[in-house]
Amino acid sequence: MKRAAAAGTLIPRNALVWIIISQFALLAPHLLRLPLWLVLVYLGTAVWRLLVFQGRASFPGRLVRASLALGGCVAVFLSYGNLLGLEPTVALLLIAFAFKLLELVKPKDAYVLLFLGYFICVIGFLFSQDILFVLYSLFTLVLVTTGLVALHRPREDHFRLGSLRLPALMLAQAFPLMLVLFFLFPRIGPLWTVPVKSHAAKTGVSDFMRPGDISELSQSDDVAFRVQFEGDIPPKSELYWRGLVFSVLEEGAWRSLRYNELPGLELRPPAVEPEGEPLAYTVLMLPTQQNWLYSLRYAQPAQRGILSTADYRLYSPVEIEEQLQYRVRSWPGTPLDPELSDWRRETELALPVQDNPATRALAQRLRDGAADSAAFVDAVLQYFRDEPFVYTLQPPLLTAENSMDQFLLQTRRGFCEHYAYAFVVMMRAAGVPARVVAGYQGGEINPVNRTVIVHQFDAHAWAEVWLEGRGWVRIDPTAAVSPDRIELGLEEAVAAEGSFLANSPLSPLRYRGVNWVNMLRLRYDALTYRWQSWVTGFDGEAQYRLLQDLFGSIRAPVFAGAILLSGVVVLVPVGWLLLQRRRPRPLPPEQRLFLEFCEQMRRRGMTRATGEAPGSFGRRVAREAPQLAGWAMQFIDAFEQLEYGGAPRDAAAYRQHLAGLRQQLRRVPGHRHQG
């Protein structure tokens, strides 16, 4: 009887094992974000539940469950110092998911658990929408569905790997429908939002630059953005991706102008005439939690929702919390700010009073030796070239109060931000308007799909100097110290030092020398670009464009029709295949005749029950409708003779028999059944 009990009231062993497997599979992608003790919770609950299944432990009582729940909350609070926010909430949910296993008594509890599993599967997309993660989620989806299917097979008291087959098949059948819904279902604005900001650190270049900031950023091999040019890709040394302009030096750090510091007339960029042929390109940016966008010099956004600032940068009014794709046109040859306003000149010349006296003196000395501003710029660059300056990812910390004096005259080892900083201070000290520009320089060209991949380690800072008649001119002092950085990139520039990505020994970027690794990495990157621009970047606007391309104008009936029609197009073949498989074998003719008889009787109010034998039915008809009795019994006898009788089935006799049966069926007494 133990087996009988297991078959119905308990959860079948197969289902239990699949449920536990899917729990661990759902936990796995969160492991790096969560405290490690959560794994112990999962192991503990799984072992406990298996012991219960073997009868060696019992389900926890009310008190134990309450204290476990409370303990989980306390543990999360201790780990995060908070119970709100995305990560603690996810941790709580995952703990609840683990503990629910201890309440898994009846199949209905398993439903709760499994549907929670589907939800947790979706939760993962808050953290990553990478193509590999999506594939993994599809896999967990199959696992959870397998648990659900196994739950309905009470006889499976052994773990079976083959249980995967049916759910995988079902989900494969649902796949075309998923595509239709993905591309055509209206993108409805979010009814609620998850506070993503609280968990995600701001990434990329910040609006605040202190010596050492960018070299820190250069330790990361994350992708900042990818760019697809419509025409040829300009040479690498021209790829200066402007993100931020630092005009204010305060307490040893550069920062950009705040919106409220700008006078009314300086809020918008001064109009300039674009010169030369534009470069058209699309930038696919990964979330930064910041507002600024990256573009080449003199960029005009080619779509709504992106603004230009007075210092010719692109700017998004909302923080970039998810990936953003934008189209831009740039005219690199256009002079910026040919006329400098008084306010602007004053701002771009301002220096904190009385600091870095040695730097000021040096600047003054070089200025005195130069004929004009342009010559002065060259002199400063020449100074950087002549003196033994070193370009390094590991610059010594600048500790003195006058940090630029220390850098220029003592340490002379620095990263791009040191050179840009020192250069702009010298310019301003000598009365030449100058500012620091931060962003990325260069990028890796993926030969697979001709995109430019810009990594965090491409972060760079350089300078812009305003020269009479030419406007703002880009000057990169780093190029003077280390031409390799601009021509070949960071890796080559610091090759001798061996410091490139020193902290990430496993990054595939470190193995660019190995040909197949590099090819694999670039192919995957091309795939990621496609994925990001077509799937995760497929927002309402992209959908609108797609539909417009397909149908011209978009009106509600056309849209609804398109959804319905494509649903039909996708579902009909699947349905047809299923029907084809399920269609019963055609009935032999005498059985069809019998069913016809049953149908005639049904119209007279006598329905044959399932499992009612022909003889019993015939007698019931005879009893309930005596006027039909003789006829019905005759028919049934003939039918039984044909269907069950031992008469040899030679074709002629059989046909004759059948003809007789058919004739009898036609001779149904016409009058209605009385009573």
Add this chain to the structure above:
Amino acid sequence: MDTVGAIDDAVAEVGKALLGKEAQIRLALCCLLARGHLLIEDLPGMGKTTLSHALAAVLGLAYRRVQFTSDLLPADILGVSVYDRNDASFTFHPGPIFTQVLLADEINRTTPRTQSALLEAMAEGQVTVEGETRRLPQPFFVIATQNPIHQSGTYPLPESQLDRFLMRLQLGYPDPQAERRMLLAGAAQQSPEAALRRCLSPEELQSCRAAAGDVHVADSLLDYLQRLVGFSRERPEFAVGLSPRGALALLNCARTWAFMNRRQHVVPEDLQAVLPAVAAHRLVPSGDYAGDGHALVDLLQRSVDVIRP
């Protein structure tokens, strides 16, 4: 008179001893004609013993009755070897099992050890006592009676032993008229079964069996039978479905039933008629199914259609 007529006679004759139970009598005879052992289960005093005596009487077979008690030993049924001082050797004294019909009364009152002593006899028609195998007379039937298992002082028969019985019958209370006739006759007639005349000769018994074997079974009927069996094995309501032996038992009984109804072929009704008696004691409901074997048989009959798969 033809054989089937003789069977009808036998039914009527047994009906004199057990009033108002024609359906059960027919099934019991069907079971014996199909060469199967019969188990009759009901409360005490419902006529179990009367039926078994009457059956033995109308078949004209030698019969012995053993009252099973909790202290009955295997040797009490099978027989013992006793030392004979005159011959200075052991002689075998056959037990009551050496007969054609063994009436095993209240079989579930005895210990499993004694119950299993019957097993070999029932399955193979032979017994092994002290290393020597002896054949039992032919034909050999066991007609066993038992109290419902929830009554006190019973050892339920294990499933393997239940499976050896071709049919299990339940008699139930008689209807009021039949009971009244019994009450009126009761005073005059002390043991009605003693006066019954024999209706079937051993030869006729033999020929019944051969004739039942000739009854035609159509493919579509086998389809139906296999659907029934398959249903009992797949559905969650069943913890134990019908075994291949159970399926064969069903077919044999249906054949005999068709023969008893003067048909040369089996129709689904034959199968349905014998299904409760043949299948109910072989089916075990699963834990969450409230019904017993009979409810399962009902479920089978209601769910599996005769015609369409």
